[in-house]
Amino acid sequence: MTNLHNLSGAARSAGERLRSATPAPLRRVLSAPIVHSVLIVGVAMLLLSSWGPQSYNGYVLQLICVYVVAALGLNITTGFAGALSLGQGAAFAIGAYLTAVLVDSHGWPFWAVLLLSVVAGLIVGAVTGFPAGRLGVIGLAMMSLGLVLVVGDMLVQFRSVTGGMFGVSGIYPRWWFGAETVDSLWVVPWVIAVITGLSYWLHARYRTSRLGQATVAVRDEPIGASSRGISGYLTKVAAFAVGSGLAALGGGLFSFLSGYISPDAFTPNLSILFLVMVVLGGSGSRWGPIVGTVLLVVIPLQLDDYPHVNTIVYGLVLIVLMRLRPRGIFSRSAAPAPQGLRELLATPPVELPLARTVPPSSEALLELTDVRRSFGGVDALGGVSLTVAPGEIVGLIGPNGSGKTTLLNVVCGYYPPTGGRIMLAGEPIGGLRPTTVAGRGVARTFQTPKTFVGMSIEEHLALAAARSDRDPAQLQACRRAALDLLELGGLDPHDAVAVTRESRTMSHGQLRFLEAAAAISAAPRILLLDEPAAGLSATEIEGFERVVSDVAAAGVAVVIVEHHLDMISRLVDRVVVLDLGTVLWSGPADQLHDVESVRTAYMGIV
Amino acid sequence: MKSQLIGSQAAPMGAVLKVEGLRVRYGGVTAVEDLSLTVRPGTCLALLGANGAGKTSTLRGIGGLASATGKVYLDDRRLDNLSASRRAQAGLGHVLEGRHVFKALTVAENLRVAAGRTRRPSDVEPLELLPELKELLNRPAGGLSGGQQQMLAIARAVAGAPRAIMLDEPTNGLSPKLVSRTKEILAGLRDLGFAVLLVEQRLEVAQQLGADVVVLRHGSVAHRLLGTDPELPDLVHATYLS
Numbered sequence: 001m002t003n004l005h006n007l008s009g010a011a012r013s014a015g016e017r018l019r020s021a022t023p024a025p026l027r028r029v030l031s032a033p034i035v036h037s038v039l040i041v042g043v044a045m046l047l048l049s050s051w052g053p054q055s056y057n058g059y060v061l062q063l064i065c066v067y068v069v070a071a072l073g074l075n076i077t078t079g080f081a082g083a084l085s086l087g088q089g090a091a092f093a094i095g096a097y098l099t100a101v102l103v104d105s106h107g108w109p110f111w112a113v114l115l116l117s118v119v120a121g122l123i124v125g126a127v128t129g130f131p132a133g134r135l136g137v138i139g140l141a142m143m144s145l146g147l148v149l150v151v152g153d154m155l156v157q158f159r160s161v162t163g164g165m166f167g168v169s170g171i172y173p174r175w176w177f178g179a180e181t182v183d184s185l186w187v188v189p190w191v192i193a194v195i196t197g198l199s200y201w202l203h204a205r206y207r208t209s210r211l212g213q214a215t216v217a218v219r220d221e222p223i224g225a226s227s228r229g230i231s232g233y234l235t236k237v238a239a240f241a242v243g244s245g246l247a248a249l250g251g252g253l254f255s256f257l258s259g260y261i262s263p264d265a266f267t268p269n270l271s272i273l274f275l276v277m278v279v280l281g282g283s284g285s286r287w288g289p290i291v292g293t294v295l296l297v298v299i300p301l302q303l304d305d306y307p308h309v310n311t312i313v314y315g316l317v318l319i320v321l322m323r324l325r326p327r328g329i330f331s332r333s334a335a336p337a338p339q340g341l342r343e344l345l346a347t348p349p350v351e352l353p354l355a356r357t358v359p360p361s362s363e364a365l366l367e368l369t370d371v372r373r374s375f376g377g378v379d380a381l382g383g384v385s386l387t388v389a390p391g392e393i394v395g396l397i398g399p400n401g402s403g404k405t406t407l408l409n410v411v412c413g414y415y416p417p418t419g420g421r422i423m424l425a426g427e428p429i430g431g432l433r434p435t436t437v438a439g440r441g442v443a444r445t446f447q448t449p450k451t452f453v454g455m456s457i458e459e460h461l462a463l464a465a466a467r468s469d470r471d472p473a474q475l476q477a478c479r480r481a482a483l484d485l486l487e488l489g490g491l492d493p494h495d496a497v498a499v500t501r502e503s504r505t506m507s508h509g510q511l512r513f514l515e516a517a518a519a520i521s522a523a524p525r526i527l528l529l530d531e532p533a534a535g536l537s538a539t540e541i542e543g544f545e546r547v548v549s550d551v552a553a554a555g556v557a558v559v560i561v562e563h564h565l566d567m568i569s570r571l572v573d574r575v576v577v578l579d580l581g582t583v584l585w586s587g588p589a590d591q592l593h594d595v596e597s598v599r600t601a602y603m604g605i606v
Numbered sequence: 607m608k609s610q611l612i613g614s615q616a617a618p619m620g621a622v623l624k625v626e627g628l629r630v631r632y633g634g635v636t637a638v639e640d641l642s643l644t645v646r647p648g649t650c651l652a653l654l655g656a657n658g659a660g661k662t663s664t665l666r667g668i669g670g671l672a673s674a675t676g677k678v679y680l681d682d683r684r685l686d687n688l689s690a691s692r693r694a695q696a697g698l699g700h701v702l703e704g705r706h707v708f709k710a711l712t713v714a715e716n717l718r719v720a721a722g723r724t725r726r727p728s729d730v731e732p733l734e735l736l737p738e739l740k741e742l743l744n745r746p747a748g749g750l751s752g753g754q755q756q757m758l759a760i761a762r763a764v765a766g767a768p769r770a771i772m773l774d775e776p777t778n779g780l781s782p783k784l785v786s787r788t789k790e791i792l793a794g795l796r797d798l799g800f801a802v803l804l805v806e807q808r809l810e811v812a813q814q815l816g817a818d819v820v821v822l823r824h825g826s827v828a829h830r831l832l833g834t835d836p837e838l839p840d841l842v843h844a845t846y847l848s
Contacts, residue, residue, distance in 0.1 A: 013634020399781045401751030447752070447779060448704060490658050505632055508703060509657025534779045535703075537656055537807050539843060563781050604783030 020497040027496075031336055033204030036286075041197035048193065053185040059257075062189055064297050065196040066253045071277045071289035072203040073246025077125075078275065079284035079333075080207060081239030082219030084137050087128065087144030089271035090151040091121045091244035095251025100168035100261050101161060110173040110191065114252045121248025122241045129240025148268050155263040167262025171255045188256045195253060199246055204286055206242060207335045213463050215239055216284070216333065217452050224450025224515075227412060228463055228522070229438035247274075280321060282328025284454060291329050295321075333454030334502045340462030341499060344521060347479040350550070364423075365390045365557045366411070366526055371420035371430075373410050380406040382581040383420065388526065393548065393558040395568040395589065398578035399602055404561045405447065407578070408528050412444055413437040425525065443524035447531050449511035453504040457491055457514060460503065464518040475523045477554030481547045482521035488543040489513025509535050520547075526557040533564045545571045565592070565603075577602060620647025620799035621681040621697060621769035623668075628676035630660070630667035630825075637663035638674070638825040645770060645801040645818075650792065652804045652812035652833060654842055655822035661805040662703055664822070665772045668803075669693060669700040680770060699768030703775055703805075705759040709748030713739055713758055716747050720765040728768075730798055732761035735791065753784040760791060770801035777808055789814055809839060821845050 019027060029035060044065060051058040074088045095117035102108040102116070128147060135143065155162050162168065172181035173188060206212045215235040217225040222232050255261050273296060281292025299317060303310035325331065364387035373381040381403050388394050396404050410417050413434040422430035429437050451460060461482070470478075486493045489510045493499060503511060516532060529548070533541045545567060552558050562568055568575060569589040577584040577592075579601045585592075592598060623645040630638040638660040645651045653661045667674030670690035678686040678693075685693045694700065708716050717732055733740055736757050742750065747758055756776060763771055776792070777785045785808070792815055796802050806812055812819055812833040821829040821842055828845050831838060 015634060397781075400753030400779075400784060490656070505635060507658040507662060513657075531779050535657075535775050535807055537654075537842075538809065540657065563779065563785070565782060602781055602783060604786055 016497050016501070019500075024496060033201050033208075036204065037197040037201040040200055040290075041193050044193035044196060045190070048189045053189045058189065060297065060301065062192050062257050064294055065192045066250050066257055067274070067277065067293045067297060068196055068250075068290050069199045069253060070247040070250035071274055071281075071293045072199050073121075073243040073250070074274050074278050075243075075283065075285075075289045076203060076206055076215075076246070077239050077243030078278055079288070080212060080215045080219065081236050081243075082137075083129075083236055083239060084141040084275075085128075085144045085240070085243065086141050086268075086271050086275065087147040088243070088247050088274040089266055089268065090144070090147045091124050091247035092251040092254070092270065092274075093151050093155060093266035094124055095121055095248030096255045096261050096266070097155060097162055097168070097251075098248070099252035099255040100171050103172070103174070103255070104168050104170045107174065107178040109176050109179065110187075110256060112177070114191075114195075114249060117248040117252035118245045121245040121251075124248070125241035125244025126237055128244065129237035145268070145271075148271050152263060152266060152268065155266065163262075165263060167260060167264075168255075169260040171259050171261070173256055192253050192257065195249065199249070200290070202242075203246070203289075204335075207286070208337060211235065211238060212335070213337060213455070213459060216335075216454055216459075217463055219284075220452035220454050221450045223414070223434075224446070224452065226434040227438055227444050227446075227450065228518070229435050230463070231433075231435045276318070278328075280318065280328060282325075282330035282332075284333040285328065285330035286332075286335070288328050288330040332502070334456035334459060334500060336500070337456070337459040337462035340465050340521070341458040341493060343465070344461060344479045344483055345493060347476055347483070350477050350480045350554075363426075364388065365425055366559075367421075367423040368407075368411070369421040369423075371407070371410060371422060372418050373406055373415055374418050379581050381410065381417075384578070384581070384583055385420075386576055386583065386586070388557045388559055390525070390557050391552050391555045392574070393552050393560065393572045395572035395575045396559055396561045396578065397563065397565070397568060397575060397602065398584070402578040403581040404578055405530055406581075408444060408530055408559070408561065411437070411528065412442060441525035442528065443519040443522055443526070444528035445512070445515045445519055445530055445532060447534065449508070449515040451503045451511045451515050451518075454502060456502055457486070457493075457499040460514055460518045461521055464522040470523040471555070474554045474556065478520050478523040478551060478556065481551045481554075482517040484547050484550075485513050485517040485520065485544070488540060488547070489517070491517075509540070512536065516544075516547075520551055520556075524556060526559070527551065529558065529560045529562075531561055531563065533562055533567055541567055568592075620801050622646055622679070623698070623770035623801045623803060624677075624679040625668055626677040626679075628664065628667050628674055628678070630663045630672050630674045632663075632672070636825060637672075638667055638822075641676070641822075641825075641827060643803075643820055643827075645803050647769075647801050648796060648799045650796045650802040650804055650812075650815045650817040652806050652815070652817040652819050653822060654806065654809070654812065654819055655828070655845070659822040660825035661822055662774055663825070665700065665774050665803070665805060669698060669772060671700075694766055694768075697767065697769035699763035699766055699771040699800075701759045701763045701771065701773040701776060703778070705752075705755045707747040707750075707755050707758050707762065710746065712744050712746055713750070714743040716758055716762050717765045720762040721767070728765055730764055732764040735764055735794055735798075736761045738787075753780050756780060756784075756788070757791075760788075760795075764795075768800065770803065771795055772803040772805075774805045775807060776804070777806065777811060785811075809842060813838065 047061055048058050070088060070092050077083050077085045098117050098120055099113045102113045128144060156164055174181055214230045217230055218232040218235045277292035277296050278289050282288025300314055303313055366388040368384055368386050370383045370385055371381055372383050384407060398404050409415050411422060413432050416431040424440055429440060483493055491510060491514060532544060548558055572589055575589045575592055576586045577598050584601060585595050585598050626642045628638055628641040641664060653664060655661050663672055666672035668678050670693045680697055685696055739757055739761055742754060777788050789811055817833040819831050819833050820827055823845055829841055
């Protein structure tokens with residue numbers, strides 16, 4: 001495979017140069033969440049022991065840690081899932097009060113109340129998150145804001161439990177139910193430090209887990225995610241639940257830190273503060289919430305000596321920081337995901353060229369019978385029938401607006417058909433949801449690549465990890481094809497630093513190659529390509545043709561919507577011409593120019 | 607009156623678009639390095655190059671949509687210290703990759719918005735240049751087909767009273783019939799006297815327009831030649847492979 005103009009040959013940013021200069025094993029160790037966690041706990045303990053648990057500095061550090069736990073949680077909800085939550089303070093307050101009441105009135109040990117706080121936070125978050133998949137960003141923000149107001153008022157009104165405006169005091173840790181409170185002043189600081197480290201680890205692991213990758217994919221491009229079989233709804237609910245769980249845990253720690261709590265500490269401002277911490281530090285990044293929290297706790301304290309100007313300066317600092325770093329101090333949203341790419345690279349080369357033979361008697365894999373789709377009375381598809389066999393390449397052409405993309409969207413489940421039947425391998429798929437259709441082995445690309453701006457090349461490939469029930473030879477061929485596509489697009493899969501680059505920095509054409517590579521690496525049964533050659537050079541188109549032909553040779557059915565007629569005539573076994581939502585003509589590509597109706601409707605030659 | 611302009615040679619509306627030492631960076635990555643070019647009124651210059659070579663970045667840098675250093679002139683007027691919208695008002699039309707029509711507005715509204723932002727009226731009536739839009743005037747732009755949206759994007763740029771027009775892959779995703787139509791329109795823009803700066807993957811478009819060609823590689827100029835140069839296809843091919 002010819003290696004064109006790859007990224008490593010192009011310019012690199014300073015950060016990338018630094019990372020390529022670091023040896024690979026060291027890079028792996030330095031990026032491991034567990035290493036960061038140990039570092040966080042170590043630094044916190046070191047500072048605490050030098051300052052002492054009762055010192056002012058010690059208190060500030062513990063407060064930072066407590067807020068960090070809640071901010072990390074919010075980073076999962078707002079950063080990873082993109083759900084704007086103005087209600088992080090509500091879960092924080094619930095955790096704090098649950099802890100305070102159970103410790104003060106019922107003598108619970110600290111570990112049990114903290115555990116229960118997490119559970120309570122998870123439940124509150126899940127309940128808030130359930131409408132999350134249905135509501136837009138603003139609707140969700142309003143709802144979470146409502147939650148903060150409700151919780152804030154309940155703390156005051158339910159006096160018999162919460163102590164009303166007076167709050168709850170006497171919150172000291174115990175080791176066991178009903179036991180005496182612990183004498184040592186070190187228990188609370190140690191617990192806070194360790195839980196902060198654990199929370200960081202959990203938050204970083206969440207991001208690199210399959211769920212976390214799916215969450216970010218849905219945030220960046222929900223339609224692209226559904227075409228890869230990822231459903232958006234659960235990722236949002238889970239992000240809300242886990243985010244609130246961490247907030248409630250932070251609230252519980254806050255109770256122990258203060259020893260006394262009252263509703264004053266849980267105004268709506270607190271929720272805004274958490275949000276600013278995350279956004280300022282870098283929403284969706286690993287270190288952002290921590291840095292944001294440190295800044296937003298330390299800066300106001302430093303300004304306390306200048307009471308007349310402190311708010312003004314504080315506000316200006318925020319404005320200037322956001323102006324300089326609009327996406328936050330740490331703006332990297334991509335996370336390591338080497339596994340998918342490693343599997344690809346471990347694939348042995350396929351013997352090329354594969355002979356492409358369509359078994360003449362093979363049964364249709366995809367069968368459309370009289371498929372219709374209308375939009376408000378207009379027939380975008382007026383009864384289309386066509387079949388595609390395994391290993392066959394079918395070209396779908398027609399004037400702009402003739403229904404080609406609509407046809408792909410109906411097959412993939414984005415629009416349910418208003419009539420007709422769609423069968424995949426003998427099973428009806430018409431009207432199924434896009435994620436279900438994708439799960440049956442239908443992969444596709446889009447006219448405008450639906451890739452995920454905040455994810456790296458390797459993450460795109462990890463998301464597309466193939467199902468295990470695929471034929472091994474086919475899987476191998478698809479993986480090789482995916483690698484070939486990456487190289488064609490100048491995205492060198494062997495360059496360990498370039499593959500961690502976020503897709504937001506790539507050109508349109510590179511995204512096209514990335515999207516196609518990801519779709520093919522999942523070893524689909526049928527591949528639907530929507531104008532894959534648009535915007536590619538002649539050389540790139542030829543390379544693309546070779547790859548598609550290899551994939552088909554391995555038995556994958558291919559439907560390709562395209563306007564490049566020379567590409568169509570070289571590549572496809574059969575052409576289907578759509579016009580005004582119906583099949584105008586179907587037959588071998590070399591006869592296309594002889595059909596008068598096609599010439600007038602499509603080529604504009606009479 | 608206005609319809610007579612179509613087809614006339616080098617009408618006075620055009621201006622020289624001149625770029626000196628353009629450099630475009632995204633974050634820490636340099637996409638375009640020290641690029642200089644001149645497009646005269648009534649001529650067309652095509653930027654060719656592989657994906658990621660910096661073609662779109664060049665247009666975005668000139669148009670003020672990407673952070674860039676270097677000088678941009680329209681005739682004698684410096685544009686590089688202006689915002690993207692000011693550059694457009696100064697007469698730099700930009701048809702973006704991906705069309706970016708205002709989907710919630712009708713075709714007529716799209717054109718009116720563009721015309722309303724300029725101080726002087728457009729020398730060319732967009733609907734004279736693109737009569738196919740006349741019957742679509744009251745349709746929301748979001749409901750148009752890709753080809754119709756592309757025509758609208760060009761018409762919108764013309765409505766903004768430009769003196770030079772940049773187009774980013776205007777034939778992308780169009781049927782052969784509409785590709786031919788787009789070529790006609792591009793030739794029309796050139797013959798009306800606009801300076802036309804074109805990013806294109808289809809070599810034949812540059813060739814048929816008789817455009818000057820600049821081939822980019824890794825953000826720098828690899829070759830400059832005439833679109834009619836018989837060596838062009840081989841040279842472009844070689845540049846992509848190197």
